[in-house]
Amino acid sequence: EDQVTQSPEALRLQEGESSSLNCSYTVSGLRGLFWYRQDPGKGPEFLFTLYSAGEEKEKERLKATLTKKESFLHITAPKPEDSATYLCAVRTNFGNEKLTFGTGTRLTIIP
Amino acid sequence: GAGVSQSPRYKVTKRGQDVALRCDPISGHVSLYWYRQALGQGPEFLTYFNYEAQQDKSGLPNDRFSAERPEGSISTLTIQRTEQRDSAMYRCASSSSSGANVLTFGAGSRLTVL
Numbered sequence: 001e002d003q004v005t006q007s008p009e010a011l012r013l014q015e016g017e018s019s020s021l022n023c024s025y026t027v028s029g030l031r032g033l034f035w036y037r038q039d040p041g042k043g044p045e046f047l048f049t050l051y052s053a054g055e056e057k058e059k060e061r062l063k064a065t066l067t068k069k070e071s072f073l074h075i076t077a078p079k080p081e082d083s084a085t086y087l088c089a090v091r092t093n094f095g096n097e098k099l100t101f102g103t104g105t106r107l108t109i110i111p
Numbered sequence: 112g113a114g115v116s117q118s119p120r121y122k123v124t125k126r127g128q129d130v131a132l133r134c135d136p137i138s139g140h141v142s143l144y145w146y147r148q149a150l151g152q153g154p155e156f157l158t159y160f161n162y163e164a165q166q167d168k169s170g171l172p173n174d175r176f177s178a179e180r181p182e183g184s185i186s187t188l189t190i191q192r193t194e195q196r197d198s199a200m201y202r203c204a205s206s207s208s209s210g211a212n213v214l215t216f217g218a219g220s221r222l223t224v225l
Contacts, residue, residue: 004153032212043115043202043216044154087153096167097142099214101153 002027006088006102014110016077021086021105024070029093033071035064036087038104044087047073078109113137115217117203123223124193132188132220136205143186144204144214145178154202154216160186193224 003026013019025033032051036044048057050066057064061082063074073086085106089099116135124130136143142161146154156170162183171177175193180186190197200221204214 034212041218043204043218044214045216046213049212089153096169097144097159097161098156098167098170099154100156103151103153 002090002092002100004088004090004100004102006086006105008105009103010106010108012108012110013075013078015079018074018076018078020075021073021107022070023073023088023102025088025090026069027090027092027100030090031093032091033066034089034091034099035071035073036089036101038085038087047086075107078107080109080111083107083109115203115205115215117201117217117220119220120218121221121223123225125225126193126195128193129189129191130193130222132190132201132222134186134188134203134205134217136184136186136203137207137215139207140205140215141183141208142206143180144206145186145188146202146204146216148200148202148219150200157188157201190222193222195224198222198224 005024007022035047038044048064053068055066061076065072085104087104089101118133144159145157148154158168158178159166160180175191178188200219202219204216206214
């Protein structure tokens with residue numbers, strides 16, 4: 001069974017303090033790893049897709065990387081508006097089009 | 112429309128009643144997904160449509176849950192004989208094509224079963 005584990009569950013950072021969120025996965029045949037951002041009371045919002053080990057994607061203060069066992073979401077010099085829950089999800093060869101999500105990391109940036 | 116629209120936003124019902132949750136996807140989006148999200152958890156897959164065809168319903172918890180998308184646009188998720196354990200946020204998402212990377216999620220329908 002596909003498993004996605006995110007850590008830490010919650011992270012509090014001072015504004016400007018860089019850090020990384022982790023997503024480890026155990027799947028049969030990865031067909032894509034996805035990062036979404038979710039603000040309170042809203043649906044998840046797409047950030048990145050990664051397909052193969054070594055791939056990296058960047059958007060503003062966020063950079064996502066992928067290895068064969070895990071993905072990292074690096075946040076550089078975060079601002080309070082980066083506060084949200086960050087969700088990782090996988091799509092596999094045998095799961096059709098469904099995404100299997102982790103439980104998320106709740107990120108709080110303190111001004 | 113500009114985004115994925117779900118209704119009702121909030122539904123409170125008594126145990127044993129049937130409920131219908133509606134999803135209006137982004138215009139032209141071929142694929143439509145239903146997920147369920149418990150508080151503090153990630154979304155959990157329920158079912159998926161490509162046009163009007165239900166391609167995967169492996170995530171539906173039991174036969175009280177059903178979904179349809181008769182004209183390939185609006186979809187309805189129906190829960191019969193609701194139970195307290197059905198209480199959750201039900202989210203719909205759509206994408207422009209099958210296998211597309213970007214799912215656009217709606218704001219969800221929060222179901223509370225008393």
